[in-house]
Amino acid sequence: MTPLSLSLRSPKHIMKAYLELEELNRLADAANNLRDRLLVTMLFHMGCRISEALGIAVGDIDLNNGTVTIKHLKRRIKLKCPKCGASLGLTSVFCPKCGDKVEVAVKELRDHRKQRILPLDDELISLIKEYISRGGPVNRNGKRLLFGINRHRAWQIVKTLGEKAGLPRIINNESGKAHYVSPHKLRDAFAVFAVKRNDSGDGLRMLQEHLGHQSFDTTAKYRKVAGEEHRRWYDDLWKGDGRSTKA
Secondary structure (H helix, E strand, C coil), X not given: CCCCCCEEECCCCEEECCCCHHHHHHHHHCCCCHXXXXXXXXXXXXXXXXXXXXXXXXXXXXXXXXXXXXXXXCCCCCEECCCCCCEXXXXXXXXXXXXXXXXXXXXXXXXXXXXXXXXXXXXXXXXXXHHHHCCCCEEXXXXXXXXXXXXXXXXHHHHHHHHHCCCCEEECCCCCCEXXXXXXXXXXXXXXXXXXXXXXXXXXXXXXXXXXXXXXXXXXXXXXXXXXXXXXXXXXXXXXXXXCCCC
């Protein structure tokens, strides 16, 4: 077991709470074409939702500045009054609680929630440049989409690559159920990886913004997952005869 493993042993395989960097590299290496390699690399390196990744058009990518504009495709957008924090509707003009005029604030919040601009690392920029130069993007409905595949196909690609790479099943800490590697598990892996690097208050708030979480509680759960390795490490010290087997 590696130091970062959060696993449950079973007769046939090991199930883990999240994937680690070495496993994610194996996943990308299992791809036999550039599109699939770019897809899994983007999902992990950016931590975006699969719906967001599939919605990226070539025009959303700024290779000079190393950024990509992500459209937030979740249907529910929760807006609050800037003054009193009361919930607002998408078309609210006045706050129902304090009476303040909120029309402009609602529009700004709504537009902000609809998209966010994320940075791209050098590896992703290189893959995107090569992919575009090879004619990978697909024209659909007047847009030059990066991938041009549907959600089901994307999930199938990730699952197949996970099996090809020999990756373990991922266990949901809340339900206890095991799942195959999926696009969302790559987003989870990015979040845990980020928390391991920086779990300060500022780091978690930056992660919240990056992931597009409206609630901080949603982001904070990854701190809990990452922290479980401390308990597992400590428990391993006292297994067997009560003495650590490590030097």
